[in-house]
Amino acid sequence: MLREWLLRRLFGAIGDGVYFHAKRYFDVVAFTIPAIGLYESGKSIFRTMNDTKTTMVLSLIMNAINAADNFILIYAFHLSARLGNCNARLSLDGGVWMRKGVVNPAK
Numbered sequence: 001m002l003r004e005w006l007l008r009r010l011f012g013a014i015g016d017g018v019y020f021h022a023k024r025y026f027d028v029v030a031f032t033i034p035a036i037g038l039y040e041s042g043k044s045i046f047r048t049m050n051d052t053k054t055t056m057v058l059s060l061i062m063n064a065i066n067a068a069d070n071f072i073l074i075y076a077f078h079l080s081a082r083l084g085n086c087n088a089r090l091s092l093d094g095g096v097w098m099r100k101g102v103v104n105p106a107k
Contacts, residue, residue: 043058
């Protein structure tokens with residue numbers, strides 16, 4: 001796949017353990033790309049309509065949720081930091097839900 005080619009081209013000879021974890025990291029990152037794309041496109045649409053307040057509020061809410069969830073997962077549940085990426089994706093999905101009206105923090 002593309003990830004193996006990219007890892008070999010970027011890093012050359014790396015250890016098997018590092019290679020295994022790098023492939024897993026690429027899988028997690030690839031899973032979050034659609035959510036990031038949706039967020040960025042929604043942000044651009046709101047800014048085009050001169051509605052920068054909505055994008056700022058969504059950004060602040062999602063960053064607060066992400067920070068709180070990371071703290072809870074890492075320190076309260078003693079899980080490793082690798083769950084941070086999964087948590088970031090969930091935060092982005094929450095932003096998409098807010099834009100679609102599923103969740104409305106203003107009410």
